[in-house]
Amino acid sequence: MTTEPERAGSIYDLGYRSYGGTRLGRRHAVRTVYVESLRSAFGLGRRASSKVIPVILLVIVLLPAAVHLGIAAASRQQMDIVKPEDYSSFVEVILALFVAAQAPELAGRDQRNRTLSLYFSRAIERRDYALAKLGALVSAMLVLTLVPQAVLFVGNAFTTNDALEYLREDAANVPRVLASSVLVSGLCASVALAIASRTPRRAYATGGIIAIFVGSAAIGGILDATVGRYGIMVSLFDLMTGATYWIFSAEHEYEVATELMFAAVVGVTAISVGLILRRYERIPA
Numbered sequence: 001m002t003t004e005p006e007r008a009g010s011i012y013d014l015g016y017r018s019y020g021g022t023r024l025g026r027r028h029a030v031r032t033v034y035v036e037s038l039r040s041a042f043g044l045g046r047r048a049s050s051k052v053i054p055v056i057l058l059v060i061v062l063l064p065a066a067v068h069l070g071i072a073a074a075s076r077q078q079m080d081i082v083k084p085e086d087y088s089s090f091v092e093v094i095l096a097l098f099v100a101a102q103a104p105e106l107a108g109r110d111q112r113n114r115t116l117s118l119y120f121s122r123a124i125e126r127r128d129y130a131l132a133k134l135g136a137l138v139s140a141m142l143v144l145t146l147v148p149q150a151v152l153f154v155g156n157a158f159t160t161n162d163a164l165e166y167l168r169e170d171a172a173n174v175p176r177v178l179a180s181s182v183l184v185s186g187l188c189a190s191v192a193l194a195i196a197s198r199t200p201r202r203a204y205a206t207g208g209i210i211a212i213f214v215g216s217a218a219i220g221g222i223l224d225a226t227v228g229r230y231g232i233m234v235s236l237f238d239l240m241t242g243a244t245y246w247i248f249s250a251e252h253e254y255e256v257a258t259e260l261m262f263a264a265v266v267g268v269t270a271i272s273v274g275l276i277l278r279r280y281e282r283i284p285a
Helices: 025-041 049-075 084-112 116-120 126-158 163-170 173-196 202-226 229-234 236-248 258-282
Strands: none
Touching: 025 084, 025 126, 049 084, 049 126, 084 116, 084 126, 084 173, 084 202, 084 236, 116 126, 126 163, 126 173, 126 258, 173 202, 173 236, 173 258, 202 229, 202 236, 229 236, 229 258, 236 258
């Protein structure tokens, strides 16, 4: 008769206990996603090569202001080479390149690494995640649109004989600069993120974003020349410029009312935000 071998296994009490610390909650989770995404947009906390493109594009965006101030300082008089309402049209291609480079990073990395389920299993909701990503990209764009305008504003003041008088007289442009920067940043960021959220592949997303901006400009020019004046409203670049002129009440050469272009920018931005939210409501976690 065989006997069973003596069991050698042991059960250990590892002392697992539920978390007893402070739960920071949904608001803190959203803020963390926003801050980390904003840092990621400029390559902060990542390898050195990730900082190259954002820094180069930021420097290029500052060039028109630097050239303007250099000429004004050399001539020792105030000049209107680059007006505040024209600045976005000088750098609109650079702004498009920035969102084309950074939107796929913000939207695609978590999809590639399959970490979305970790976010959505916590306090944060899908809508929160999407809005935090969008807010981070808009904030990054505001750096590129507001910093050059601030440099131009302060620099112009110091090229005049009375800096304080210039600041007082030109202070009315500050709200317009803020409004136009928010408008341009919101349009670029929302369109880019709506495209980038569709695919985890960075190359496809970047190519799609560039194609939308450049392609819409080309199609708008063709339609304007063949179909009629409203064809220009297909171009995202022209919509940004026209809406900015409307905010500044500036003279322009468009045959279309700039208030319509402003309304179109708001509409495209709203549709893009809706597409982003819809995408993250349905995206596999």
